[in-house]
Amino acid sequence: MPKHIASGLKYLAAVKLRKNGYFQKDIADKLGMDRSTVSHYLNGRNLSWGSIEVAEAVTNCCNRDFLYMTYALTGDLDNTRTIVHILIEQKFEAMVGDTCIGCGVCTDICLMGAINIVDLKCQINTEQCCGCLDCQMNCPTNSIEILEVQNPNNK
Numbered sequence: 001m002p003k004h005i006a007s008g009l010k011y012l013a014a015v016k017l018r019k020n021g022y023f024q025k026d027i028a029d030k031l032g033m034d035r036s037t038v039s040h041y042l043n044g045r046n047l048s049w050g051s052i053e054v055a056e057a058v059t060n061c062c063n064r065d066f067l068y069m070t071y072a073l074t075g076d077l078d079n080t081r082t083i084v085h086i087l088i089e090q091k092f093e094a095m096v097g098d099t100c101i102g103c104g105v106c107t108d109i110c111l112m113g114a115i116n117i118v119d120l121k122c123q124i125n126t127e128q129c130c131g132c133l134d135c136q137m138n139c140p141t142n143s144i145e146i147l148e149v150q151n152p153n154n155k
């Protein structure tokens with residue numbers, strides 16, 4: 001069953017990429033799938049609608065749960081980052097205060113690989129951030145603030 005739901009998540013990501021103008025080859029490359037599977041997905045074949053419904057429910061969870069469930073379902077970090085990045089609609093801004101001591105806790109905890117330490121200071125790539133807030137919640141000096149700056153669902 002987890003495999004089917006992971007396929008449902010890939011289906012949702014493939015449909016969104018197609019809507020955004022990507023060709024089947026690029027979608028296959030991005031999602032680590034072969035082209036014929038992408039073609040089947042985009043034509044509504046080879047997948048149960050139940051799997052897609054469950055996958056949709058996963059995407060509707062809070063961003064942190066969506067991220068961790070996707071990782072549990074795919075078992076693959078690169079796939080997880082790609083799927084979450086494609087399906088999350090919001091944009092985020094990150095502020096790091098002068099109190100940052102460069103300890104690296106946030107870097108280790110960020111499943112999206114969005115944080116680096118440069119010159120003993122945390123730097124967050126907001127293009128890669130999915131707003132899970134793990135860094136903000138776990139920083140020992142409360143130096144991080146993640147803000148949602150765009151949410152197409154709240155227009």
Ligand code: SF4
Pocket residue numbers: 096099100101102103104105106107117121122138139140141142143144
């Ligand atoms: S966890 Fe906090 S103090 Fe540590 S590097 Fe990250 S922002 Fe800086």
Ligand code: SF4
Pocket residue numbers: 109110111112113114115124128129130131132133134135136146
């Ligand atoms: S909120 Fe923090 S931990 Fe979560 S993805 Fe963004 S930078 Fe990474």
